[in-house]
Amino acid sequence: MGSSLGKFLVVILCCSAISCSGQNNSMTKEYTGEEPSIEDTLSIISKIKNDFEKINSDTERLRVVTRDMEGVSSEGGFLKLLYDERRLRKAILIAYGETGKSVTEYYFNSNKLIFICRKDESYSTSIYDHTQPKIKKEEENRFYF
Numbered sequence: 001m002g003s004s005l006g007k008f009l010v011v012i013l014c015c016s017a018i019s020c021s022g023q024n025n026s027m028t029k030e031y032t033g034e035e036p037s038i039e040d041t042l043s044i045i046s047k048i049k050n051d052f053e054k055i056n057s058d059t060e061r062l063r064v065v066t067r068d069m070e071g072v073s074s075e076g077g078f079l080k081l082l083y084d085e086r087r088l089r090k091a092i093l094i095a096y097g098e099t100g101k102s103v104t105e106y107y108f109n110s111n112k113l114i115f116i117c118r119k120d121e122s123y124s125t126s127i128y129d130h131t132q133p134k135i136k137k138e139e140e141n142r143f144y145f
Contacts, residue, residue: 051109099123116143
């Protein structure tokens with residue numbers, strides 16, 4: 001794994017840890033130990049969804065950098081980084097396996113991780129069988145920060 005790629009993955013993990021640790025940011029109120037209200041939670045998720053839609057609608061103008069990801073899974077994969085000038089806006093990690101595929105999308109706003117969407121597909125057979133594998137199971141998880 002290249003050193004710049006390794007650094008990127010470390011940054012992603014650190015951002016995730018910081019985002020999950022109750023840090024105060026511009027979208028959340030100061031942490032008081034109480035559960036946020038439904039209205040506050042829905043407002044935060046709505047803002048993140050708006051940012052998500054804006055990033056995805058701007059992909060044509062974003063600069064794309066693609067890296068091979070040997071060793072990340074049994075069948076390899078790649079990392080696609082989308083930049084607005086020098087700011088990372090979106091990263092897509094695709095990992096292939098013998099019996100499935102995983103696509104994880106990371107979204108950033110103001111250099112902060114705001115959203116992760118992970119989609120996993122399981123195939124009915126191995127990719128090495130002589131038949132075209134069919135998707136047996138799909139699972140999607142969303143994480144808002």
